[in-house]
Amino acid sequence: MKKKTSEYEDNIRKPVRGFGKLNGINGGDIICTIICLIVIVICLTPMLHLLAKSLSGSSMLIQHKVFLLPKDFTLDSYAYVFKDPKYIKSFGFTTIITVLSCVLSLVMTTLCAYPLLFPKLKGRGVINLLITITMFFSAGTIPNYLLMKDLGLLDTPLVLMLPYCLSVFNMIILRNFFYGIPDSLREAAEIDGASFFRILVTIYVPLSKPVYATLALFYAVGRWNGYSDALMYVKTQDYYPLQLLIYYILNNINSLDIATQEGFTTPGLGIGLRAATVMFSTIPILCIYPWLQRYFIHGATMGAVKE
Amino acid sequence: MGKKKMMATGIVATKRKGSFGAYIRRYWQLYLLLLLPVVYFVVFKYVPMEYIQIAFKKYKLGITVWEMPLAKNDGFEWFIKAFKNPKFWLSVRNTVVLNLLDLTFGFPAPIIFAIILNELRFSRLKKVTQTIAYMPHFLSWVIIYSVSLALFADNDGMINQVLGTKIPFFSDPTHWIVSYIAIGVWQNFGWGSIIYLAAIAGINPELYEAAMVDGAGRLQRIWHVTLPGIRSTIVVLLIMNLGNILGSGFDRPFAFQNNLVLDVAEVLSTYVYKAGIKSLQLELTTAVGLFQSVICLFFLLGSNWLSRKLGERGIF
Numbered sequence: 001m002k003k004k005t006s007e008y009e010d011n012i013r014k015p016v017r018g019f020g021k022l023n024g025i026n027g028g029d030i031i032c033t034i035i036c037l038i039v040i041v042i043c044l045t046p047m048l049h050l051l052a053k054s055l056s057g058s059s060m061l062i063q064h065k066v067f068l069l070p071k072d073f074t075l076d077s078y079a080y081v082f083k084d085p086k087y088i089k090s091f092g093f094t095t096i097i098t099v100l101s102c103v104l105s106l107v108m109t110t111l112c113a114y115p116l117l118f119p120k121l122k123g124r125g126v127i128n129l130l131i132t133i134t135m136f137f138s139a140g141t142i143p144n145y146l147l148m149k150d151l152g153l154l155d156t157p158l159v160l161m162l163p164y165c166l167s168v169f170n171m172i173i174l175r176n177f178f179y180g181i182p183d184s185l186r187e188a189a190e191i192d193g194a195s196f197f198r199i200l201v202t203i204y205v206p207l208s209k210p211v212y213a214t215l216a217l218f219y220a221v222g223r224w225n226g227y228s229d230a231l232m233y234v235k236t237q238d239y240y241p242l243q244l245l246i247y248y249i250l251n252n253i254n255s256l257d258i259a260t261q262e263g264f265t266t267p268g269l270g271i272g273l274r275a276a277t278v279m280f281s282t283i284p285i286l287c288i289y290p291w292l293q294r295y296f297i298h299g300a301t302m303g304a305v306k307e
Numbered sequence: 308m309g310k311k312k313m314m315a316t317g318i319v320a321t322k323r324k325g326s327f328g329a330y331i332r333r334y335w336q337l338y339l340l341l342l343l344p345v346v347y348f349v350v351f352k353y354v355p356m357e358y359i360q361i362a363f364k365k366y367k368l369g370i371t372v373w374e375m376p377l378a379k380n381d382g383f384e385w386f387i388k389a390f391k392n393p394k395f396w397l398s399v400r401n402t403v404v405l406n407l408l409d410l411t412f413g414f415p416a417p418i419i420f421a422i423i424l425n426e427l428r429f430s431r432l433k434k435v436t437q438t439i440a441y442m443p444h445f446l447s448w449v450i451i452y453s454v455s456l457a458l459f460a461d462n463d464g465m466i467n468q469v470l471g472t473k474i475p476f477f478s479d480p481t482h483w484i485v486s487y488i489a490i491g492v493w494q495n496f497g498w499g500s501i502i503y504l505a506a507i508a509g510i511n512p513e514l515y516e517a518a519m520v521d522g523a524g525r526l527q528r529i530w531h532v533t534l535p536g537i538r539s540t541i542v543v544l545l546i547m548n549l550g551n552i553l554g555s556g557f558d559r560p561f562a563f564q565n566n567l568v569l570d571v572a573e574v575l576s577t578y579v580y581k582a583g584i585k586s587l588q589l590e591l592t593t594a595v596g597l598f599q600s601v602i603c604l605f606f607l608l609g610s611n612w613l614s615r616k617l618g619e620r621g622i623f
Binding site for chain 2: 028127143163246281289
């Protein structure tokens with residue numbers, strides 16, 4: 001597909017690289033360029049604004065004079081965030097459960113996708129049906145909540161990892177990728193006497209690195225950004241993921257409001273602190289995703305084009 | 308390829324022909340691998356289905372769901388109560404209205420964006436725009452809400468400060484709906500465009516060449532080549548969205564809700580959470596959840612049928 005795009009661009013579009021050859025540009029090109037620039041501005045402005053706020057002094061914040069560039073540059077807000085054990089603990093906890101649930105999810109997804117590749121496997125149809133049904137009908141919020149309660153998972157870190165550790169959507173992405181690996185590789189290994197498990201570990205997994213990168217990103221982002229499960233299932237503050245903590249702080253629930261706490265008596269600091277918190281919890285993802293773009297574009301396309 | 312596969316498996320099969328024992332000896336590893344996923348699906352997807360009975364029963368602590376007594380009116384007490392509850396209808400209305408608005412504004416946005424990107428000739432700018440446009444998809448709704456507050460808050464939001472106005476972006480129902488939908492578009496247009504870009508890349512370039520030879524301008528190429536080329540992708544995604552018209556995510560509406568706008572902001576998922584887990588009306592909200600799941604299922608099946616009727620491939 002990639003080859004096609006580049007051929008297509010070379011033959012018809014002649015993409016302009018650098019500003020050396022600006023000839024042949026017409027009104028349509030200018031309009032498209034302007035729209036793209038507007039898109040960039042719309043996407044970046046909110047984050048820049050928050051970044052500026054998080055780096056500004058409290059007196060400027062209180063007068064609402066900070067827009068896109070920091071004024072009275074200071075790292076005070078970040079210093080407070082890093083000094084507050086609440087954030088560091090939650091950050092650490094969220095990192096740990098994100099890594100663990102990501103690994104768990106990748107293992108589970110592999111275990112589910114691989115055996116279903118074999119057309120000769122008896123019961124494959126039944127299992128496929130079992131899985132497909134869950135895509136279209138789910139028990140609902142309350143039954144799930146009661147299940148967690150009866151399993152004794154409420155208010156434990158496990159409840160943030162187990163219930164969503166296998167996504168059918170991601171499983172289909174992986175299985176479609178596995179389908180793309182030539183059967184002849186597998187057959188050769190089978191004839192050489194390799195066990196199915198060995199074929200998985202020595203052929204399928206190593207060949208699927210790009211799709212694993214995609215899935216790891218999907219699972220990790222899902223866990224890092226999710227807060228609804230924690231909202232429903234977790235009451236102990238030690239087990240709050242970062243997003244839930246931020247949600248509570250934003251809504252001044254559970255007396256977590258920073259501005260009212262000891263040492264944060266200046267209201268301006270509250271603004272800077274909130275901005276710093278948001279940046280603090282977002283920067284990890286913003287640093288990672290551009291590097292994986294090549295992979296997740298492929299993944300996002302494969303999941304949607306079914307079989 | 309198929310023939311080769313048959314041959315290879317044929318060799319193995321003739322070696323140990325027939326019996327069930329031989330089959331298990333050969334395939335036991337695959338079943339072992341499948342064990343955990345199957346347990347997962349049974350425990351976390353199918354076991355909770357038995358709790359759906361609560362919708363028809365009187366909830367009591369300490370006994371299993373099966374032992375609970377049937378609710379009044381042959382078990383339909385909670386459905387009757389739900390249908391008589393104005394809050395329920397309010398959340399149904401809001402769910403449908405917000406989903407329809409999302410569809411109207413959120414659905415075309417990625418298509419338009421993908422077409423514009425495709426027309427862009429500066430490949431460097433194209434790449435940068437793409438990367439930046441994907442960013443909102445990676446932010447959590449809590450973060451998006453706090454970013455929006457910084458921009459749109461009544462008193463100290465950036466927009467109101469710059470303009471010197473006091474537009475109630477989040478505290479007036481009409482303004483809230485507009486902000487909610489606009490932010491939804493902002494979050495999704497980049498990510499949503501990926502699939503259309505892939506579809507556009509799949510269009511045969513000769514079609515463009517032919518169109519150009521025939522003297523088609525840019526707009527005519529978009530209208531007569533690009534759009535027909537991605538038509539089936541558009542139809543399938545549109546139908547999937549239509550099938551989900553009564554579905555409601557939780558993270559987005561819940562993050563954006565506040566008490567001033569609850570009349571337009573309460574959707575089914577948040578209503579179930581508040582009335583069920585917060586106020587412990589477990590039976591009533593299980594009934595509401597079941598109602599939603601069943602309607603969703605019918606919509607999905609219906610839209611899939613429609614998709615096939617229109618000559619497009621179905622989703623399943």
